[in-house]
């Protein structure tokens with residue numbers, strides 16, 4: 001028998017992956033790792049960490065990396081890529097990081113068309129800090145800062161980052177996907193591959209939003225969180241490729 | 246003989262149960278056995294039914310499953 005699936009080379013065999021059970025931050029990293037291996041980019045890439053639960057896995061992810069302050073990953077990435085145009089570069093950011101404190105940096109980098117890739121993990125919550133409302137939190141959702149549920153009047157509506165960025169001229173690739181079932185895991189991997197290829201082809205800013213989960217702060221089992229994505233979250237956040245140049 | 250084979254890294258498994266629900270052949274389950282972190286890790290309880298489709302490995306967040314076919 002031949003091996004048909006094995007863990008990518010850039011995820012550690014010895015260092016812990018401290019994401020919670022069933023947290024699909026892990027799935028995102030598994031897919032990024034697979035695509036980097038398949039495109040022979042593992043040794044050539046640098047990634048920039050946003051601030052949030054991604055910090056649970058800094059030692060598990062065996063890739064060259066640096067950190068930016070909360071929300072500033074896209075600003076740091078623009079600077080780094082302009083100084084090192086031959087380095088393959090992606091940022092990895094949560095929704096609190098990218099769509100709240102970093103909203104200005106994200107839109108500005110996208111609008112300039114800076115040639116790097118953004119992996120955006122939309123789990124509808126601030127995971128790391130204990131479950132506060134994020135810009136992506138659904139109307140009615142209870143979080144520690146919206147104990148009676150998010151209301152449009154008090155907190156505004158959920159932000160749709162793909163649709164927002166799709167109003168700009170410069171981005172070359174914009175897609176929203178999810179890792180909540182096997183066919184969608186495969187689609188997500190394809191989206192990551194296309195975004196990475198666009199960067200290699202010099203086409204400019206590429207953006208992959210992944211609808212993810214936070215079983216711990218959603219107060220659900222991992223399996224319940226997958227059902228919640230299918231039954232509720234995807235009704236608000238439409239999947240698909242918004243732009244593919 | 247089984248068409249496929251899975252090896253599960255018991256220490257990497259966090260007992261999310263995604264693979265158990267996803268496997269089309271009901272190969273996988275948890276038992277009373279736990280790993281060093283206290284998670285009831287997954288084992289191939291019906292190994293002879295495995296077809297090597299890798300759906301379990303595709304859904305596993307923690308890349309804990311190696312698949313052969």
Ligand SMILES: Cc1ncc(C[n+]2csc(CCOP(=O)(O)OP(=O)(O)O)c2C)c(N)n1
Pocket residue numbers: 050051052053054069070093094095096097098121123125126127128129134
């Ligand atoms: C300037 C600044 N403000 C606040 C924080 C505290 N902080 C750390 S992580 C985080 C939220 C992260 O949420 P998100 O980006 O959605 O990531 P997740 O943990 O959900 O993956 C906040 C507010 C910080 N580290 N720096």
Ligand code: SF4
Pocket residue numbers: 018019020023024025053056123127128213214215216217
């Ligand atoms: S707190 Fe939520 S986002 Fe953070 S690792 Fe746990 S499940 Fe994942």
Ligand code: SF4
Pocket residue numbers: 249250251267268269270271272273294295296297298299300301302312
């Ligand atoms: S490879 Fe397919 S049949 Fe075998 S355990 Fe995994 S999901 Fe089940």
Ligand code: SF4
Pocket residue numbers: 253257258259260261262263264265286287301304305306307308309310
């Ligand atoms: S999907 Fe992976 S981590 Fe989850 S129960 Fe199965 S082997 Fe364990």
Ligand SMILES: [Mg+2]
Pocket residue numbers: 052094095096121122123124125126127134
């Ligand atoms: Mg978040």
